[in-house]
Amino acid sequence: MSSKKIYVVDDDPMYLEMMKDHLSKIENFETKTFPTGESCLDCLDEKPDVVILDYHLNEKVDTAMNGLEVLKKIKVQDYNIPVIMLSSQESYAVAAKTISKGAIHYVIKGDNSFVEVSDLLQKILAERAAH
Template structure:
């Protein structure tokens, strides 16, 4: 795990990055660490990600295909289903090199928060999605606080 130490780790958004493409995974990790204050954990397989869910990620960015290291590895959809079984409230953003609507629909059907095609603009899109997720969660907390006082 690599983290940037400008804030205490407990105040940072913890992101799990899961991808079997080591070069893409490292590139994404560097982008997140250079452009924002996150705690990042990277995993090459869905199985390793699942084994570390006790680390309580705030968001998971998960590759759709995960068979590059082990062809018998569980894929992104199976990993997504197991994450949602563990904790349905963890936002999971699916990543894929496939720009196909049926792939995106399948991910959303399995309760992915969003779907991003791997491209030059993928990191910017991921940043916007994460910002939206946490803006929404903040609004939910504030609304809940007000509703509790009525």
């Protein structure tokens, strides 16, 4: 089985490192991290299998795109890339908005989010391999 390219986009370097460390324990995942949506968009031509994208990306750099803006641009460039949105917001409205813009799932950051993301990744990739 060839390795699957997973992009993780978050402006929190510690969270990025923790997610990358967690995903590195899963066989056949090649994880690439990005501190901004713009840096992720610059590498979309490398065809990631899944993008994990934080909703709040402009907390450190005011001019940076937020997660919803990045999601829209990903979907314009390649609609078929599955995007999992991450947020610390426990808001149905935010989750619904991200799903309506093309995200396939919304994960609330917390104690269980790393396990939830890795389970989702395996499910998404298995479904895509079956088609």
